[in-house]
Amino acid sequence: MSSQPEISEAGQGEVVISVDAMGGDRGPSAVIAGIAKSARKNPDIRFILHGDADELRRLAAKRLYARYLDGRCEFRNAPDVVTMDDKPSQVMRRGQDTSMWSALESVRNKEATVAVSCGNTGALMALAMVRLRKLPGVNRPAIAVLWPSRNPQDFNVMLDVGADVRADAEDLLQYALMGASYARNGLALDRPRVGLLNVGTEEHKGRPEMRAAHDLIASTAQDSHFDFVGFVEGGDIPGDRADVIVTDGFTGNIALKTGEGTASLIGDLLREAFAYSPLSRIASVLALTSLRRLKKRIDPRRVNGGVFLGLNGTVVKSHGSADSTGVSAAVKLAFRLAQSGFSDRLAARVASAAEQAQDAAAAHANEDAAKDGTHA
Amino acid sequence: MSSQPEISEAGQGEVVISVDAMGGDRGPSAVIAGIAKSARKNPDIRFILHGDADELRRLAAKRLYARYLDGRCEFRNAPDVVTMDDKPSQVMRRGQDTSMWSALESVRNKEATVAVSCGNTGALMALAMVRLRKLPGVNRPAIAVLWPSRNPQDFNVMLDVGADVRADAEDLLQYALMGASYARNGLALDRPRVGLLNVGTEEHKGRPEMRAAHDLIASTAQDSHFDFVGFVEGGDIPGDRADVIVTDGFTGNIALKTGEGTASLIGDLLREAFAYSPLSRIASVLALTSLRRLKKRIDPRRVNGGVFLGLNGTVVKSHGSADSTGVSAAVKLAFRLAQSGFSDRLAARVASAAEQAQDAAAAHANEDAAKDGTHA
Numbered sequence: 001m002s003s004q005p006e007i008s009e010a011g012q013g014e015v016v017i018s019v020d021a022m023g024g025d026r027g028p029s030a031v032i033a034g035i036a037k038s039a040r041k042n043p044d045i046r047f048i049l050h051g052d053a054d055e056l057r058r059l060a061a062k063r064l065y066a067r068y069l070d071g072r073c074e075f076r077n078a079p080d081v082v083t084m085d086d087k088p089s090q091v092m093r094r095g096q097d098t099s100m101w102s103a104l105e106s107v108r109n110k111e112a113t114v115a116v117s118c119g120n121t122g123a124l125m126a127l128a129m130v131r132l133r134k135l136p137g138v139n140r141p142a143i144a145v146l147w148p149s150r151n152p153q154d155f156n157v158m159l160d161v162g163a164d165v166r167a168d169a170e171d172l173l174q175y176a177l178m179g180a181s182y183a184r185n186g187l188a189l190d191r192p193r194v195g196l197l198n199v200g201t202e203e204h205k206g207r208p209e210m211r212a213a214h215d216l217i218a219s220t221a222q223d224s225h226f227d228f229v230g231f232v233e234g235g236d237i238p239g240d241r242a243d244v245i246v247t248d249g250f251t252g253n254i255a256l257k258t259g260e261g262t263a264s265l266i267g268d269l270l271r272e273a274f275a276y277s278p279l280s281r282i283a284s285v286l287a288l289t290s291l292r293r294l295k296k297r298i299d300p301r302r303v304n305g306g307v308f309l310g311l312n313g314t315v316v317k318s319h320g321s322a323d324s325t326g327v328s329a330a331v332k333l334a335f336r337l338a339q340s341g342f343s344d345r346l347a348a349r350v351a352s353a354a355e356q357a358q359d360a361a362a363a364h365a366n367e368d369a370a371k372d373g374t375h376a
Numbered sequence: 377m378s379s380q381p382e383i384s385e386a387g388q389g390e391v392v393i394s395v396d397a398m399g400g401d402r403g404p405s406a407v408i409a410g411i412a413k414s415a416r417k418n419p420d421i422r423f424i425l426h427g428d429a430d431e432l433r434r435l436a437a438k439r440l441y442a443r444y445l446d447g448r449c450e451f452r453n454a455p456d457v458v459t460m461d462d463k464p465s466q467v468m469r470r471g472q473d474t475s476m477w478s479a480l481e482s483v484r485n486k487e488a489t490v491a492v493s494c495g496n497t498g499a500l501m502a503l504a505m506v507r508l509r510k511l512p513g514v515n516r517p518a519i520a521v522l523w524p525s526r527n528p529q530d531f532n533v534m535l536d537v538g539a540d541v542r543a544d545a546e547d548l549l550q551y552a553l554m555g556a557s558y559a560r561n562g563l564a565l566d567r568p569r570v571g572l573l574n575v576g577t578e579e580h581k582g583r584p585e586m587r588a589a590h591d592l593i594a595s596t597a598q599d600s601h602f603d604f605v606g607f608v609e610g611g612d613i614p615g616d617r618a619d620v621i622v623t624d625g626f627t628g629n630i631a632l633k634t635g636e637g638t639a640s641l642i643g644d645l646l647r648e649a650f651a652y653s654p655l656s657r658i659a660s661v662l663a664l665t666s667l668r669r670l671k672k673r674i675d676p677r678r679v680n681g682g683v684f685l686g687l688n689g690t691v692v693k694s695h696g697s698a699d700s701t702g703v704s705a706a707v708k709l710a711f712r713l714a715q716s717g718f719s720d721r722l723a724a725r726v727a728s729a730a731e732q733a734q735d736a737a738a739a740h741a742n743e744d745a746a747k748d749g750t751h752a
Contacts, residue, residue, distance in 0.1 A: 150641060162575055165583050199538055199629040207541050207626060234633025238641040250583060251630055253575040254623075257610025258631040259638045265526060265614040266642050 013044045015338040017114050017331060018106035021051035022081040022099040024118030025321045028052070029059055031118065034327020036065035038335070039072055045335055046072045048106050051099040053077035078102040082119050084320060088126035100124060104131045107313040113338035116305075116330050118318040125163055125308060132311040135347050137354035140164045140171045141310035142249070143317065144182050145256060146333075150240040153187045158237055158245040161306060162253035169213035172196065172246055174350065176217045178309040179244035180226035181349050185342040186307075186333065187243065191225060195232030195242030197251060205231065217246070224353055305330035307337065310350075314343045389420045391714040393490050393707060394482035397427035398457040398475040400494030401697045404428070405435055407494065410703020412441035414711070415448055421711055422448045424488055426478040429453035454478040458495050460696060464502035476500060480507045483689040489714035492681075492706050494694040501539055501684060508687040511723050513730035516540045516547045517686035518625070519693065520558050521632060522709075526616040529563045534613055536625035537632045537682060543624035545589035548572065550726065552593045554685040555620040556602035557725050561718040562683075562709065563619065567601060571608030571618030573627060581607065593622070600729055681706035683713065686726070690719045 021031045028051055035047055049056050053075040060069045078099040082091050095101045100119050106112040108131050117124050125141070134141060142160035149156040159179045160167065167175065176194045183192035196214055198206040214231065221228035229242050237245050237255060247255070308315040314337050318330035337343070397407045404427055411423055425432050429451040436445045454475040458467050471477045476495050482488040484507050493500050501517070510517060518536035525532040535555050536543065543551065552570045559568035572590055574582040590607065597604035605618050613621050613631060623631070684691040690713050694706035713719070 148641065150644075165575060197630060199541060199626055234630040234635075235637035235640075237634050238637045247630075250575055251627055254573060254610040254627055255630055255634040258613050258634050259610075261611035261614045262635045262638045263642060264611075265524065266639060268526075270646075 013339070014046060015044060015114075015335050016046045016048060016112040017116055017334050017338065018048045018103045018112035019050065019331075020099045020103035020115065020117035020119055021049045021056055022078075023083070023120065023320075024318070024327075025084075026118075026323060028056055030323050031327050032056065032059040032062075032065060032069075033324035034322070035073075035331055036060075036068045037324055037328035038331040039068040042332075042335060044339075045331070046074075048074045048076060048103075048112055050076045050078050050102040050106070051081070052079070076102050076106070082123050084120050086120055086123055088120075088122045091120075091123040092126050092130055095123070095127060100127060101131070104128055104313075104315070107315070108132055113343065114314045114316060114334040116316045116318060116327075116334050118320055118322050118327065118330075120320070121162065121306075121317055124315065124317055128308055128311050128313075128315050132313045132315070135310050135312060135350055137350045138174055138178075138310035140167060140174070141308055142175050142178060143306040144179055144309055145306045146186070147237055147245075147256075147259070149238045151243060153189060153243070155187060156237065156239075156243055156245060157183045157187065157192075158247070158252060158256070159309065160247065160249035160252050161256045162249045163308070165248070165250040167248035169209055169216050172213040172248070173216045173220060173353075174310065175246045176220070176226070176228070176244070177224055177350055177353050178346060179246055180224065181342070181346040182307060182309060183244050185337060185340040185345060189243055191227060192243040193227045193229050193241070194221070194244040194246060195229045195236060197237070197245055197247035197255075198231040198233065201231045201233060220353060220356070223356055224349065305333040307333070309346065312343075312347070314338065389715070390422060391420060391490075391711050392422045392424060392488040393492060393710050393714065394424045394479045394488035395426065395707075396475045396479035396491065396493035396495055397425045397432055398454075399459070399496065399696075400694070400703075401460070402494075402699060404432060406699050407703050408432065408435040408438075408441060408445075409700035410698070411449075411707055412436075412444045413700055413704035414707040415444040418708075418711060420715075421707070422450075424450045424452060424479075424482050426452045426454050426482070427457070427475040428455070452478050452482070458499050460496050462496055462499055464496075464498045467496075467499040468502050468506060471499070471503060477503060477507070480504055480689075480691070483691070484508055489719065490690045490692060490710040492692045492694060492703075492710050494696055494698050494703065494706075496696070497538065497682075497693055500691065500693055504684055504687055504689075504691050508689045508691070511686050511688060511726055513726045514550055514554075514686035516543060516550070517684055518551050518554060519682040520555055520685055521682045522562070523613055523621075523632075523635070525614045527619060529565060529619070531563060532613065532615075532619055532621060533559045533563065533568075534621040534623070534628060534632070535685065536623065536628050538625045538629035539684070541624070541626040545585055545592050548589040548622055548624070549592045549596060549729075550686065551622045552596070552602070552604070552620070553600055553726055553729050554722060555622055556600065557718070557722040558683060558685060559619050561713060561716040561721060565619055567603060568619040569603045569605050569617070570597070570620040570622060571605045571612060573613070573621055573623035573631075574607040574609065577607045577609060596729060596732070599732055600725065681709040683709070685722065688719075688723070690714065 021028045056075050060073055080097040082098045082100045100117055103115045107115045141163055143163045144157050144159035145161050146155040147158050157179050159175050180192045180194055183189045198210050218228050232242050306317040316330050316334045319326055397404045432451050436449055456473040458474045458476045476493055479491045483491045517539055519539045520533050520535035521537050522531040523534050533555050535551050556568045556570055559565045574586050594604050608618050682693040692706050692710045695702055
């Protein structure tokens, strides 16, 4: 295997994904099983795998995986692993030998278009900020997730779910731009509808900074090719009023985990209900296909992958507890985003909005100067 | 019927509940049907009904309801109705003739222990603040709800879900005290476990004001007879790590509506899944009892009723769209709180905590004075 991925005959359809194979709760075996799943389904995908290279080579050579992975993986040895307890600041100072650092480096060097990691979210975001750096015009990067919804595309985009605990009106506008871009490339929506999360839909409701963000996003929507539906409520996150839900990382993280916790409680109660009596156990056997269909639709493993937006390069954060199905879903998302040229489109979109804002500011300044002239 | 409810032979077991019979989405007929349901199950309950007295008398005299309601209702005529679109400020200035105002007046006059309304939440909170006034020592009243959970008591208490969009550390401490008191009286927990909602459980996580609230609540827990489990996450709201989840009204409202929206989406998808094929339709018939059992456990109508805490008197806010089952659930909750003497206990608890805080402040001041003396 060469140390540089070659341009294959498949041409620009081929995508190289950089994978941090360590750091997940289930270790590298779940990661290798997951990428093998993806490789089986998708001939246009190649991997650079970062971690204990001997261990990774051994796992990838297993009979079950070798026929899909053989010749499509490159291995980069990284002796250290970022654990879930490591503080982001420590990893930034002393993480050069970790698989996480190495995985980001492949994106930084343009060897790969997207990086995927199941590791510590805080450390991954901190490292990505220093190694990939923020896009020009972006103040706070955000983490976006796909949320099962009533919309025809089956999912909504929600951001920020935890990159930063604060966001001002300017940040929320950038989240709107980045979320709309993600919805265009990740969900194939031409003109996404963006909503701003609040405690009521009336314009006078909520905190004052929400009203400032409302007006700022409304004034940008037309030029940035999305529709702004105004304030939305918690019930609209899984609803069909908007395709993209914008909020700060504190609120978004709590909403995400509340939704996951509620879904998981209902799933367990459903199992209990079906185990209650002999008749209900018979019913559950007959109902199995129906329940499987439902589970497939809302299984968190199948929408596994928060995407870091606002960096030079795309990073997909998979759940720490992801099994092979979860890893494969994260890889699929990474592939789709890489193939659509998402990263470059997003950068162009943000740069153009930043220019518009500067033009608008300059125009205002000129107007003010003209007025001053009149009054002088 | 006398204009004052008499002390009945049932003695102190009897409870009078003041009901705003107008203002819900389904009008007074759903309210009368709901209180009839409660009256049928509970012989210790009496009502003062506020609204269009002729209409209410006519509804209560229906054959279906009369045998439960006859002789147990008093009617107060109030010609106006607060609509869902009315601004709280308008209602405060010009709402004297509304059923909502009249219903609160009966609690203010001590004719009833608790008021129940399906009306406009913002208007109800604003009116309750001016007519019942805040408890001494309470800065911001809060709205608490019961949330289906994995705990043995089947529900957790969560507050604030929308009385106020902001809360500082002192407010969050008061929410902890009030929520613990509610859990003691509403869920019969001797020593509730209180958690503070944040984006991570580590003590360094989240916004700075969260850390201040963390330390304040931790220092009060012992004397206030609850256990403080520290920071909890969104997934713990339906979980079993805490019985009471404390947060500001912005975050709490969004979490509540996200949870409701997620549960409702899953319910609809479940119905779809079972309607998919002939076999799954057969399965759904067999599964009906199981599904009903589940529905009963998490049916939002059966845990219907946000409770306003921190006022002189208790107010139960039922969902605007509540049907008779929902109204009956709200009345049941109101009855339980009234019978446990909740309002007085809560007042005593808050007063005692306020005293302790003053004592502590005075002690600190003395220490500081002593130190100053030493150093002088």
